[in-house]
Amino acid sequence: MTSGEAGGGGILRDHEGNMCWAFAQAYHYLNSSLAAEALALRDGLSICCSKGITEVLVETDSLNLL
Secondary structure, three states: OOOOEEEEEEEEEOOOOOEEEEEEEEEEOOOOHHHHHHHHHHHHHHHHHHOOOOOOOOOOOOOOOO
């Protein structure tokens, strides 16, 4: 049974590994942890797009999301 409450976040780094941006977000009314992982990925990619970053390497610990 899930509570429907989850959180996600990420760290965006430059090509040298320096942190450029970090985010954390609460996600409500979800039915799986995979959904939270996917929303966090979406939010990270959205931040990249809003900053004009088009070349992105994504790392995740979720094999299901890959």
